[in-house]
Amino acid sequence: MRTFTFLILSVILFSHHSTQARKKPKTIKVLSYNIHYGLGMDSKTDLERIAGVIRRLDPDIVGLQEIGDSTMAAKLGALTHMKAVFGPSKESNSGYGDAVLSKLPFRYVGNESIPSASSSRYQAMCVDVDLSQIYGRGATVRFVNTHFDWLPSIGSEVARKGAVEVIEIAFFKDDAKRPAILTGDLNATPDSAPVKLLRKKGWVYENLNREIPTIPSDKPTEQIDYVMPRPAKRWRVVAVEVIPERVASDHLPVLMTLELIHNKR
Secondary structure (H helix, E strand, C coil), X not given: CHHHHHHHHHHHHHHHHHHHHHCCCCCEEEEEEECHHHECCCCCECHHHHHHHHHHHCCCEXXXXXXXXXXXXXHHHHHHCCEEEEEECCCCCCCCEEXXXXXXXXXXXXXXXXXXXXXXXXXXXXXXXECHHHHCCCCEEEEEEEECCCCCCHHHHXXXXXXXXXXXXHHXXXXXXXXXXXXXXXXXXXXXXXXXXHHHCCCCCCCCCCCCCCECCCCCCECCEEEEEECHHHEEEEEEEECCCCCCCCCCCEEEEEEECCCCC
């Protein structure tokens, strides 16, 4: 009788563990990386090195900042075997901008100039990424990638807060509650007014109870690079880490693993 009972309990426990294994959360990995045009801390420009970092991390979606032009964005897409789209600064004649790389299909929404006190080159770009192969039919995420003004002046601080408002009006005016992810070099620390304003708008800052400094890459002392999802009830932050790549760029990449919950809108 004891043997029979033991066998029954073993079957129940095995079944329970098998069910738990099947319920492993479905996640996506999102990377934010200011690549400094591929110029490393060793003064060498090497896009293959940047691509190697991205390939090793194996993200699903990447927001890249400081891209020289559309050719650079396309090359990085080819090197990483990901779909690429360039978001040019509308006010820059140099082709300067940002880029999004994705393993998943996406629709380009557009890009908007954002306020700046230091130059007229900054912008925010937006795509809608199809997550249906992970979360089922109809699952999408609005993905915004940006680079905020950099000066430590009052004017630039006001510009950074203004950039938050532009993103809200340009990309979320009709649906502020849709699942979204923001990546970017915000040139603002977690306790700054622009990041506090982003959080007020519903963007989630999560460092999982540890500091994650991103600059300078050789001896990082503060965080200005981010991956921020929203709304909070639609996402679970599974992991977040700063990747200790000290040479490829003057910034460290930030990698976040996210689980989309309650996937029906």
